[in-house]
Amino acid sequence: MVNVISVETAAEIIAEKLPGWGTETLSLPTLGGGILAEPIRTDRPYPPVERVMMDGIALAWDTYQSGQRVFPVLGTVAPGEPPPSLTDTRCCFEVMTGAALPLGCELVIPYENLEIKNATAHVIRPEPWQPYQFVHRCGSDAPAGKIILSAGAKLNSPVWGILASLGQIRVAVKRRPRTQIIATGNELVPPEEQAPQAYQLRLSNPYALAAALQRQGYNRVSITHLRDEPRALADHYRQASKDYDLLIYCGGVSKGKFDYLPQMWREQGVQQYIHEVAQRPGKPFWFGIDHQHQTAVFGLPGNPLSSLICLHRYLLDGPTFYARLASPFRFDQPLTYFLPVKLEVTTAAELIVHPRPPQNSGDFLALAETDGFVELPAEKSYFEAGECYRYFPWS
């Protein structure tokens, strides 16, 4: 007797049982978009010098305070040059934005307040400047050794920039599992088949799942196809459980005559944690762990909509959003309903979604006009326009 569990219970079981898969070290140019797995600290103070923030001249504060307004220019300091010392405090240096402040200088006066003739700077528009006013003080953004990025940070574009600026060209990231997507079914032919029989379908599910995984940084995903033959399925499993950390099957988990997978997995020693979930689509959803090989096994339904929804709901770790229904929707059964939707972005900063229910479980083409799906809880059967539910954008 199979125990049908709720979506929430299924998600908890998976979160608890799924192995961690550890970390791996990647280098900056091929870092991808995964998750940082170590805290990152500053290697030195930032900025590392007293950094000039305006083009102009740098001079000693005391000299300026004494009333002097004309300063011989000793030279020019550009970014990337070691800061010279102001040995004669009656003089100044020209300084460029980004340069290190010359030693012995505390005041920067911008060009717009100056006239420079014959290597001499004249202050023509004095203002009530303060010491270090146009100086980005050494260490003012962060001292050396400060944690700037925490483990768990998403590797987006600013993070790449921060890692490079800190000299962290090799960092530990959350290791993505070696993954194989296995489509089962005798009706499937390769996608390049140009003239399938009417009773044949091209292999398509695994490409949709692979695209979603790749976008989340899964960098070792392979695809295969197996026929519904118990022995071939078992032979494949024995090798695959050694070669992969994560096996995602599509099809063969229902209770049809040719749905051999759940029995095969049990025979191969996979501990079953989930077989059916109170959800539509995707009720026959199987999850187990092969503790001997530390391999996680997902059995997703064969229909493309179900498998893609289950992958987003139970495996991918995208951001959590909530969206507001633009029109009411009814679903009378005591199941969580995953409703495909079209997103409307409003200038009022709201995420509004328009229901695009599929005509039936096989209607995958209709997904072309959707942006994701919302999760409608099992406890209700009528969902009013204006109510807000959890929204999963397609990866």
Next chain:
Amino acid sequence: MVNVISVETAAEIIAEKLPGWGTETLSLPTLGGGILAEPIRTDRPYPPVERVMMDGIALAWDTYQSGQRVFPVLGTVAPGEPPPSLTDTRCCFEVMTGAALPLGCELVIPYENLEIKNATAHVIRPEPWQPYQFVHRCGSDAPAGKIILSAGAKLNSPVWGILASLGQIRVAVKRRPRTQIIATGNELVPPEEQAPQAYQLRLSNPYALAAALQRQGYNRVSITHLRDEPRALADHYRQASKDYDLLIYCGGVSKGKFDYLPQMWREQGVQQYIHEVAQRPGKPFWFGIDHQHQTAVFGLPGNPLSSLICLHRYLLDGPTFYARLASPFRFDQPLTYFLPVKLEVTTAAELIVHPRPPQNSGDFLALAETDGFVELPAEKSYFEAGECYRYFPWS
């Protein structure tokens, strides 16, 4: 005299002048996440057969209507098998979900209403079934030749699945330009440099920009670094303008003594369309086209925050969002202000953003705690909590 233009005018000029870069053909496994450049049609009706949607038996409607309730089973039809003909209308076939409906059958009765013994099916729980009730009718999702995906569709996971199911393993996508990111500045050392001088900075901008471009499907992005030397910059440009469609410079576009780029570009025949934009950060923002080589040239400011914001605002084509300010913000100058923010997702389906203004133009580390930026228009100087503005998430 340089003409300072508004953010809106700058965006219009870029949209108008930027070349299209054409299309290229990519194959399914390496399709990436770009933009489809051709409409995609169904190659045949979908579903391509009368497809069974329940495990059970299939039989002739007229026979069932005549009152017969016991049917000898002629055989079983599984998915992927050619549909047999029901030559004896007093009999039935067992059919599996996904199988083609046997010819001569119009009614499917699910297992739960049946008892099957000795190759004979007994209807034990009759219901008021209709012809084709559990049949996904041939062509009901789409006829052959229907446009399913339009040019401009984003290549997300459902789209990958649809392309595979239609046998479209090679498709035209928007060609991404051959791109080089060129950081200029004598203060820059490679990111792998472990002990830079205090007055040196590691090359970091180009990695942030490359990450953002890669996420949007730019698959040919290289990075280089040049010193602030007019002749070296010109020599590099002459070759790069032939090798690349898009050159993105960071630094050297301001009006400092060592900002040689705008003059060099003009000397090399690049037509300048934008030099300064009324925005902060990023006022010195340069854009031009080398019409001889059909090369687009962006000159972004050298500071990392400015260059990343300008890339998102003017070049990337991410989704448009609006977000609501969680707290007020003041900016008194007549410039568009790009304000880094932290996103808060609420169960009320709102995008709320918390201002995280940088302490100064060089404070890049603070971006670690931001999710993107909002665009605050130049016409206002006080922005109230609760007001909504355009929001750009970091790529």
